[in-house]
Amino acid sequence: MRSTTRRLALLATVLGVLALPATAAARQVLIGSGSSAEQPILNVLFKAYSKLHRSIAFVYTPNGGNAGVKDVQSGRSAFAVNTRPPLPSDSGTTQYKLYLDGLCVAVNPANSLANLSVNTTKNIFLGLSTSWSGIPGSNLSTTIDPIGRNSTAGSYTFFQSAILGGKTQASNVIPQTSDGLVATAIKNDANAIGYVGLAHAGSGSGIKPLTLNGVACNATTIKNETYPLFRYIWGVLPTAHPSVAAERFLDWLRTDHNAGRIIARAGAVPAFNK
Amino acid sequence: MSATALATAAPPDPPIAAPPPRRCDSSASWRLSDRLGLAVAWALGLFFCAITAAIVIYLLLEGLKYVSPHLLVTHPTAGFSESQTGGFLDPMIGTAIVALIAMAIALPVGISTAVWLSEFGRPTALARIVESTVEMLAGTPSIVLALFGAIVFESPVLGFLSQTTNHIVLGRSFFAAGAMLSLVGLPLVVSSVREGLQAIPSHVREASYAVGKSKTATTRRVLLPAARPSVITGAMLALGRVIGDTAIILVLLGSTLNLAGAGGAPLLSTLRGQGSTMTSYIYDNAPTGEGNQPEKAYAAAFVLLVIVLVLNVVVDFTGRRARRLQWS
C-alpha cells in the first residue's frame, strides 16, 4: 500500500514538472556572457530585440567581463560584453565599442563638497590626504573614508589608469565587490567618498555625485568626452566565424534609435545612436 | 474484626496510575551558580528567538510594499522600474528544481555513507579516510566546488547534461548545479545521521540480531526508523544550505533572468538549460547588487524564508510522529 502511494506521488511529480513551460524549440538561442554590471541594461535590450526578431532568444550569464572574453575565445558564448578595453590576452576576438558609461565620484549628502580636482582625488585614494579639513569646499573636519572596488574589477583598473596614474590604491581604501555596495557604503557613512557607475549615482541613489575638475558627471559630458572618467562598453565577438545573429544584434545595439533610447533610460550613454 | 469479615472485605482499590513526574524543586532553592546558569540559558534562548524574529520582521517590513501574491506567479522580465519587472516565478521554480536534484542525490548517498560508517566501517583506515573526506567537503568554499564542477561538466563526456553548440559543451545547467549542490549538503546529512545511529544503544542491535535479523534488515527496519529525527535534522540543514548557495548557481546555472531551456523535450530541456534561483535573484537585486530593485529582493527573501519555515513545520509534523523512543 505504501509503495503504491509512493509511486503515485512520483508520477504526479513527474507530470507536474513536465508541465513546466519549455522554450519554443524553433527559436535560435544566442548565448552571451560577460559583465554583471551591464546585465540590467542588456536584459532590456534583449527583450526589445526579441520582440523585433521573434526567432532569436537570448541567454546571458553575468560571470564577469574577463570570463566572458574567455568564453568567446573557447566558443562557449556567441558574444560577450566587457567594460575594459582590449588586452593582449584577448587574442582571437574582435571588440566593438557599444556605448558609453562613466564613473562618478560621489560623497555622502551630508558633505557640502561639490567639486574635486583630479589631483585631489588622486591624493585621497593614495592615502596622501586623510582629513576632510584639508579639502577646500567640505564642511567636515573628520577623517576621510575612501571606498573603492576590488582590484580585479574593470572599474578599478579604469580608475587606476585614469586617476591614480597606475599606482595601486592605498591600504585605507575599503574595497567592495560591486557598485551597489560602494553606493551603500557612501550612503551610510557621512565621511565616505567613492566611485560608482553613472547608473548608481542618479537622483534616487542617496549619494551626491561631484563635479570633477569642474565638469559634472552626466550623460552630456560623457557623450562629448569632456568628463575625465568616461569609458566605453565593449562587445566581443570571435574573429573567426562569428555568429551572424550575434553580429546583427551588436550592430542593432550600436546604431538603432530605439536601442539608444533604452540605453539612455537605463542610465548609460548611447555613443553612436543618434 | 473477625477473620470472615476480613475475608469478605472489599478487594483493595485498583492501583492508581502514577502521577506524571513533577519537577518538585523550584530554582529558588538552588545554588547561585546553577541559578545563574539557568538564567543565562533562558536569556540566550529568548535572545535567539528575538534575533530570528527581528530578521524576518525586517525583511517583511522592507518588502511589504511589494509582497503580493501576484509576484509569486509572474515571470520576471527586464524593465526600468520595479513595477515593470514582473515577479519571481522563475527563480522560485529554479530553487525548487535545484533543491530537488541536490537532495535526491545527497539524501541517499548521505544516509548510505552514514550507515556504512556506523554499522560496518571496515577497514578502519578507510572509515577514517571517508570521515575526513566528508568533513573536508564541509569546509570547502562553494566557489571552489563551483570551479571544479565547471571543469567536470564542460568535458565532452557529460555533454548530454547541458547544452552543446558546435561540439563545445556549455557546462551550465540545472543538472550541473544540482550535482555540485548535493556535495554541499552531503556532509550535513552524513554527520547528523551518523550521530543519530550512534546514539542508539548497542543492546537494541543485539536484541535484533538475537531474534535472527541480519544486519541489513536491522538497519532498515529498526535503526533507521529510530534515527528518523536525526535524518530529518540532517536533511533540513542540508536543504537550508542548498537553498542558500549563490556561488555555485552563478557559475553552474548561469543566473539568467528566466528559465532558458535547451533542446526540445519539455522536462529534459529545462533541466539541461539555465535559470536562476531565489538566492541569486536576491543577490542580484539587493541594494548591494547590480540590478537596482531592493524592494523585490526583500520581498523575495521574505517569501523564501516563509517557504522554508512552512516546509520545516510540515516535515516536523509528519516526520516526528515517531517520538524518540525510550531505550531504558
Add this chain to the structure above:
Amino acid sequence: MQEEIPLEGGSGWSQDQRAELVLGALVCLVVCLLAAMLAFVLHEAWPSFSHNGLSWFGNGGSVDNQIQAIFTSGDVKGAPVYTFHAWPLLWSTIIITGAAVLIAFVSSLFVAVFVVEFAPDWLKRVLEPVVRLLASVPSVVYGLLGVLILVPLIGNDLITQQEKVSVNPTIQLSGYGLLAAVLVLTVMIAPIMIAVFADGLRAVPRNWLEGSLALGINQWRTFWHVAVRTARPALIAGTVLATARALGESVMLSMVSGGVGFAPNPADGLIFFFEPSRGLASTILFNTEELDSPPMKHTLYAIAAVLLFSAVMLSFTGWAAKQPMKRYGMVA
C-alpha cells in the same frame, strides 16, 4: 564497532556481505570523487607553492599589491609573477573563524540546553523550526543585514574620531571590520551547532537523568553535568561542522569584514576589534573574475588548497578529541 554475527547455513554472499559491498562501493565512489577534486586543486595550486616555498605562509609586503602584480603579469602576457605571502589572509581567517566558533559554541550550548530541557513546551515547538529557519537564510541576506544595519551602527556609534585618526592612513576604521564579521558569522553558524547539539542532548538516556534527579541533584546540575557530558561526541560533531562552515564562508565576509589584506594586530587594544581584514575564502571571491589569467589561477587554487587542508586537519582534530571518550563505552 559491532562484530559480524556469523550466519549459519547458506553459501555464497550473504545479504549482509552484499550490502557491505554495495555500501562500501558507494562510499569509495564518493571518496574517489573528492580525491579527484583534491588532486585537481593541488595540481593547479602547485606552481604557486613551488615558486614561493614556505614563505607562501609568511609575511612580506602588501598582499594586495602582490595580487595585483600577479594578475597584471598574466593579462599583459609578460613573465608570470607568483610572489605571494598570504599571512594577513591566514591570520584574518584564523581570528574570525576562531572567535566566531568560540562565541557560537558557548551560546549554542546554552540555547540547546534551553531548547531541550528548560523551555516550556509551546516554546520548544516554536524554537525547533526557528533554528532550522535561521540555518536556511542565505548568506547573502546575512551580508545584507550586516551591511545595512550592523556596519553603520558600529561605524557611527562605536568608533571614535581619535581612533580613526590614530590609524590613518594605514587602515580605515568605519564599521567594516572584525567585530561586524565575527558577530554576523556567529549568528550564521549558531543554528547548525544548536541543531546538532540538541539532537545529541535528546539522545541521552532518560533514566540516567532521572537517576541523578532521584539522588537529589537539581535539574540544572543534572542536565549540565550528566546530559551535556554524555553528549560530548555530538558537541564535537556540531563544532566541527560549524567551524568548517565558517572556514568556507566567502560571500558574507566579503561584504562586512573590510576587504583589505591587513593582519589585525591584537596589540592595538580596543582598535583591534574594528580593524578591517580579508579572509582566504573572501580573497577567492574577490578575484574570481581573473581566474583565467594563469598566475592568478594558480594562486587562487593554492588558497583553495590551504582551505581544503585545514578542513582535513579540522576533521582529524575532531576525531582525536573523540578518542578519549571511547573509554566510557561511548561510540564516538
